Amino acid sequence: YGSTRPERILAEVKRKATRGDARSVVDTIDQYCRHQEWAMNVGDEKGTILDSIVCEVKPRAMLELGTYCGYSAVRIASLLPPNSRLITMEFNPVFAAIARQVIAWAGVEDKVVLIEGPSGDWIPKMKKEFGLTSFDLVFLDHWKDCYLPDTKLMEECGLLRTGSILVADNVICPGAPDYLEYVRGSPRYESKYFRSHLEYTRVEDGIEKSVFLG
Numbered sequence: 001y002g003s004t005r006p007e008r009i010l011a012e013v014k015r016k017a018t019r020g021d022a023r024s025v026v027d028t029i030d031q032y033c034r035h036q037e038w039a040m041n042v043g044d045e046k047g048t049i050l051d052s053i054v055c056e057v058k059p060r061a062m063l064e065l066g067t068y069c070g071y072s073a074v075r076i077a078s079l080l081p082p083n084s085r086l087i088t089m090e091f092n093p094v095f096a097a098i099a100r101q102v103i104a105w106a107g108v109e110d111k112v113v114l115i116e117g118p119s120g121d122w123i124p125k126m127k128k129e130f131g132l133t134s135f136d137l138v139f140l141d142h143w144k145d146c147y148l149p150d151t152k153l154m155e156e157c158g159l160l161r162t163g164s165i166l167v168a169d170n171v172i173c174p175g176a177p178d179y180l181e182y183v184r185g186s187p188r189y190e191s192k193y194f195r196s197h198l199e200y201t202r203v204e205d206g207i208e209k210s211v212f213l214g
């Protein structure tokens with residue numbers, strides 16, 4: 001029987017990473033995905049860009065769309081100030097089950113809430129479910145054709161405030177052209193592109209950072 005890629009990544013984390021050491025979990029996954037088998041983590045190069053934005057913003061309330069194995073959730077959670085929380089959303093229950101274990105192994109489970117299901121269903125009920133006013137920072141890393149509709153939905157649901165920051169992975173590869181056109185063309189956003197590469201490859205990719213102006 002074949003294990004899944006996320007299961008093999010979890011096995012590698014349990015074998016090689018130090019329990020409670022988020023950095024070692026991140027490095028173990030990067031090593032494995034660079035040298036053994038590619039996987040769609042944001043990766044070390046784009047991860048460094050994400051780290052710098054998280055450190056600059058110091059979000060109290062952060063949302064991640066697209067958990068996968070929990071790589072970026074661990075990366076982000078390890079940088080969050082005390083009393084802040086990352087809500088990360090995953091559609092695929094198999095990925096979510098693996099991510100919960102990776103997050104626990106890294107010892108950041110008290111900063112992370114993992115929710116399962118499609119973003120379109122969850123976004124309208126997040127304020128009530130989590131007693132939120134708005135998100136300080138949102139990392140978009142889920143279906144690329146959902147970046148734009150979900151951004152509009154977050155605006156409509158009042159989940160963005162003046163100064164909220166959107167960080168979008170993969171705006172070049174696989175690409176999110178409609179999203180890019182929107183945030184770059186809208187007077188309600190101040191957008192900036194950080195050129196990088198698709199995780200573990202030489203293919204061009206990048207991260208778009210967009211400040212909501214209200």
Ligand SMILES: O=C(NCCCCc1cc2cnccc2s1)c1cc(-c2ccc(F)cc2)cc(O)c1O
Pocket residue numbers: 040041042065066067068089090091092117118119120141142143144169170173174198199
């Ligand atoms: O698809 C990607 N990520 C999204 C997985 C969608 C799952 C979810 C949907 C959904 C809906 N609602 C709530 C939560 C969620 S989670 C992705 C793909 C590549 C890639 C793949 C092949 C390739 F040749 C080149 C790049 C690289 C990346 O960095 C990616 O992030």
Ligand SMILES: [Mg+2]
Pocket residue numbers: 040041042141169170
């Ligand atoms: Mg991605």
